[in-house]
Amino acid sequence: MMDELDLLKKDWQKKEVNLPRLSYDEIYNMIWKKSSSVVRWIFYISIIEFLLPHLLYLLPSFRDEMNYDFARQLGINNWIIALTIVQYVVAIYFIFQFYKRYREISVLDDAKKLMKQIFRTRQTVKHYVIFCLGMVLLIFGVFIIGMALDENLAATLNLTTENVDPVQLKWILIGVMTLAGILFTAVLAGIYFLLYGLLTRKLYRNYKELKRMEA
Template sequence: MDELELLKRDWKKKGNQMPKLGYDEIYRMIWKKSSSIVKWIFLISIIEFLLPHLLYLLPAMSKSIAVWKGLGLGNFLLASNVVQYSVVLFFIFLFYKRYKEISSLDNARQLLSNILKTRKTVKYYVIFCLSLIFISFVVMAAGIYLSDNPVEAMGYNYNLDNADPIKVKKTMIATVLLLGTIVTAVMGCIYFLLYGILLKKLNKNYKELKEMEF
């Protein structure tokens, strides 16, 4: 059991007999823990934003971009990147704003409000990121459907002269959608590990503040 739990239990047992300093100490510890959690959320979001740019240096990423262009989806790729950068940078700004607000708070009710805002911001951020990932795969599946020769457009050199082109398209579309579902699910698990654990701790701080306030 950490120092905060011990102090909080002692404060509850003594009730009104506990000096004001006991309440203030507990509040400061919750405030510091909350500030640290939001700081980590902010830092992780920056790392998550920068990491894909390092992946672009890999040959596989260059081939992936070529596939999008081969399917006639170059404009969508450009537009989605613009939207992604704009929205993600906006969320990073919000995380930084939440961190600065919590770092300068001296009021328990304001801290409660800010914790709620942070939880909502993270929730919307995760929903946006996962939605964008899945939509990208759906759009790629649509590009395959509309392409006259999706195999060639995607840069593959398979000899499919004797294959039914409709079946080939259906197989490719099903594969892309299945892959999209798997990737979205895996990323959802990663987001849960990165942000879910931090939000759980933040939610615990919120409940502790509610118990103290009311």
């Protein structure tokens, strides 16, 4: 049995000699190009995500639905405008950060610096996702607070309350809004983790490979 194992080892060593061996620089260049491509896609997706609501607004059906100003009826319009401005400013900041990370990675020629940029990019994506999901929950929270503070929510929303207790209807609507906020945030989180999570996992694999090379 040992003789057979020795023969197999020798045979494999002979084959290994004929296999192409990649140099350190060749492996680094492969990882560098893959990392640069991943960060470029993160940048592109963040731009598409930012522009998509504005493109949808060009559709008449979507624009007609937006004409129903729920926030103004609840008296929280100024809060929603303020949150929207904050969301725009921070989203543009993150998009700029993704572009900056892409430009920085594109010109690197050092493995340790590339590892550092990969780590920073993954952290930036993580903070961006947390911010976006946090803003969604915050906006839903403002709507829920506005509904809770409204003394006659049914009248504000022009709802018929025949044979229905207005207070009970109010809390049913608040419950529906709360559930909608949780479900919407969960779906959005799934989309984020599917898109950005897939890309950051690729970056993490590159990071681990670089770390192994530098060990």
